[in-house]
Amino acid sequence: MRAVFDIFRRDLRARLRDRSAVLIGVVAPLALIIALSLIAGGTSPSTRPLGYVPAPSTTVTDQMLTSAVFPALVAQKTAEITTFTDMAAAARALDDGAIDAIIQVRAGTPDPNGPVPLGSIEVSHDPSASVGGAIADGVAKATASQINSTVTLLAAERRLGTGPDAADPQRLALTRILAQTPVIQLEDGPAAGGLSTKTQIAVGMATFFLFFTVQFGLLGLLQERREGTLARLLAAVTPRQVLMAKLLVSFVLGIISMSVLLLVARLFLGAHFGSLIGVAILVVCGVAAATATVALVVGLARTPEQAGLAQSMVALVLGILGGAFFSMARAGAFGRIATTFTPHYWFSEGLIRLTDGGSWTAALQPAAILLLFTAVVGVPGVLVARRSVRP
């Protein structure tokens, strides 16, 4: 065992001194995490800016919007409302991109039940701001439905002669009667988990570059064989010890890379990963899966160039299918099935379960699948890699 640790220590020191391992394991993914986080800042936040142009003289719709609908939207942080006195100013703001949509109330239909006209609503939205447009459209339709059902109720009661005074100025209070007789209602469920954009970026880049980082340990086998140092090494230790040391170097480099990247993302970029123990389990199992993959590639390759090239291909294909750059969750049946065969998918699936209110045990199932991947790929990998440990 001492021999294994001696080789491991020497190799690890050499790899850490070699700037390419640090460049690929830490600098490149970190630079990409920062770059992608900076540009992701521009994707639509959930609070959207909307413009409101009231009717020249107050309508029931205006009353409803300003007294109930808009305060609720602002309180829920769904929208920010800017009031414009005329449509031309609102159109300019829409054109400049300052607001996503305009809710304009017109005098519209007179109300037989009272002196204040009902109003009508016109929504204008920019096609590129679909989220804001959908909110404005939903607000307009919901407001109209609420008023229309009140008006219908009044008309029905007037027909029956049982309703309140038709000129009741407190007509809006009738909406309360309607609210007290719900037949179908919408309520907020507990929010589902999921990784924020920045967390997704950090996890994607960390797992993508992990498959490049771990090759620096095992690839040394082929390089040392070419340079002749492996033959000299085998005069002192067994092939099994050499292989174990190289596997350990790959594994530890992977752990260092993942730990540094996730820690930096957590501390400086606001990424959120859930239970620390759960994350630690996932990191260990994820790095084991990556090390197993590189063992198989190195075992099958004849030269360091061949192994480097093949490992790059494997890392790129697994990274793309595993959703390191973009989620494959919506990529159709093939994408959804293919992605589940990658360690990247199960690593982020574990984190998703941790962020969905789960304790560290929530990571156990994905971690077990990562270990299964390690066994399926790693056992034949180690067997063929042993063939490379020869003078």
Next chain:
Amino acid sequence: MNAVAAIVRANLRRLVNDRGNIFFLIILPLLIVFALGSAIGSSESDVVIGVVDPAPSKLSATVGRTLAASEGITLENVSDAGSLRRRVSRGEFNAGYVVSASGAVTTITWVSGLDTRGIAMQGSMQSVVQTVAAHEQVIGALDASAGLTRQRATAVVDGLTGVPAVRVSSTTVGGDETSAESIRAVLAGGELTLFMFLSALFGSQALLMSRLLGVTRRTSAAPVSVRSIVIGEAVSRYIVAMLQGLIIIVGTMVLFGVDWHSPLAVLALSAAMALVGTGAAMLLGTFGRSEQQVGALALLVGLVFAALGGSMQPLEFFPQGMRQVAFAITPHAWMNDGLWKILVDGAGLRDVLPAVGVLTGVGVVLLAIASRALARRLV
């Protein structure tokens, strides 16, 4: 000129003989365009809502029908609430809802995660629920206030005519909506920029190895001028970059039906970008110390510039400050902006000439610096 042609021929033969290059030059870029197109193209165009409704009632079915009739919304049935939450968390659905009934009241529980479109959809869902509920609510209220039977209340409400109502109309203003086809073409454009630059940069490894193994020095011992060697190496890198560009342009046209709108303008941008890639590769190959170092730097610079320059997310969706940074430090931004103008705004060659000019200028400067440095090392 014969010497230049011989150097180019030798470099290209090395490229073709290495089978791994088939993967990196042909399969990988097209695989990424395919995966991006199917993963992002569809998620940009459709909002997918998961629905758990084990025992559909007339009301909940009407809600589902009304929602599904809205443009760009797709509903997918899910067996249970736990599965719905997991799939919303994973991003398979933008959001979802669970229908449950207690007595006469149907409750729809909205489930959304971090997806902004899913969160925003709750407003639309509210309007659908209220619209569907309005008729039933009035009947229910009549039942409560006037003591009518449900049948009588329904007859009264349905018998009402000429009841005034608030009308809602919706109009779209501004530019044309970016279609899914345009989005796919823009994504392919981003990959075109990324891979042209990246492939050229990886070519620096070949130049470095020629230098380290003394091939270039031995060539200079022959009756071949240093100028010919430098030109030969630069032309080789340029051809590889252009070859990569053509593979992506033709491959995406044939395999995925991408419409490049103005091929001449796209080619002009590609030719200028290839010059930038050539200059950067010559610089890296001249100053690099080891194959590993150059490979790692090529990957780092190639991917970071691609991210900052709008190859991984269109520049149109960048925060304003980052857009300016992108144009200031990356050539990718100029090419991607030009491609957006061609693919989305329908621009032609004349409209992208400023971008072609900037890229050519950057390429010439990089090439001049690298050529001088390489020539000095060969003398």
